[in-house]
Amino acid sequence: MRALVVLGLVLCACGPSMQGGGSGDIRLAAAATAAGDSIELTLTNRSAQEIGYNLCTTAIERRVGDDWQPVRTDRVCTMELRTLQPGAEATYRTTFPPGTTAGDYRFHTTVHLLSAEERRDVRSNVVRVAA
Numbered sequence: 001m002r003a004l005v006v007l008g009l010v011l012c013a014c015g016p017s018m019q020g021g022g023s024g025d026i027r028l029a030a031a032a033t034a035a036g037d038s039i040e041l042t043l044t045n046r047s048a049q050e051i052g053y054n055l056c057t058t059a060i061e062r063r064v065g066d067d068w069q070p071v072r073t074d075r076v077c078t079m080e081l082r083t084l085q086p087g088a089e090a091t092y093r094t095t096f097p098p099g100t101t102a103g104d105y106r107f108h109t110t111v112h113l114l115s116a117e118e119r120r121d122v123r124s125n126v127v128r129v130a131a
Contacts, residue, residue, distance in 0.1 A: 025045075025046040025047035025048075037095070037096075038093050038094065038095050039093070039094050039095060039096065040091055040092070040093050041055045041058055041091065041092045041093070041094060041107065042089055042090070042091045043055060043084060043089060043090045043091075044088075044089045045084045045085065045086055045087065045088055045089070046086075046087070047086060047113060048086055049086060049113050049114060049115045049116065050083050050084065050085055050086065050114055050115070051083065051084050051111065051112070051113060051114055052081045052082065052083050052084075052112060052114055053081075053082055053083075053084055053090060053111075054077065054078075054079065054080060054081060054082060055090065055091070055092030055094075055109075056075065056077035056078070056092060056094075057077050057079075057109070058092075058094070058107050058108065058109045059071075059107065059108040059109070060073065060096065060097075060105055060106075060107060060108075061105065061106050061107075061108055061123075062103055062104070062105050063103060063104040063105070063106075063126070068106065071096075071097060071100070071105070072097065073097045074097065075094065075097075083114075096129065100129060101129075101131075102129055102130055102131040103128075103129055104126045104127070104128055104129075105126070105127045105128075105129055106123050106124045106125065106126055106127060107123070107124040107127075108121065108122070108123045108124075109121075109122055110122075
C-alpha cells in the first residue's frame with residue numbers, strides 16, 4: 001500500500017486573509033496563537049491526484065537562531081492512511097506540547113502523491129507563539 005502523510009495547516013487569522021507556505025499544490029497556513037491554545041491543522045489537496053494523509057503525525061519545529069529544531073511531543077498516533085480527493089480538505093485539532101515557550105514555530109509533514117509515487121516535504125509558514 002502506498003503511504004502518504006500530508007499536512008495542511010490552516011488556522012483562522014484575525015482577518016479573512018491567510019498566510020501560507022508550501023510548494024505549489026500542497027499548502028500549509030497558520031495564524032499566531034498563544035501557548036496552550038489548540039491548533040487546527042487543515043490539509044488542502046490542490047493537486048490533480050488523490051493523496052493519502054495522517055494529520056496526527058505532523059511534526060513541530062522551533063526556530064533556534066537560524067536553524068529549525070524538532071519539538072518533542074508525547075502525541076500517540078495510529079498509522080492509518082486516509083485518502084483525500086483533489087480539491088478536498090481535511091482537518092485535525094491538536095495542541096502544542098506542555099512547556100512550549102514563546103517563539104517561532106512551524107509544522108512539517110511528508111507528502112506522498114499516490115499515483116506519482118512521489119514524496120514531498122512541506123512546511124508551513126512561521127507561527128509566532130506568544131507567552
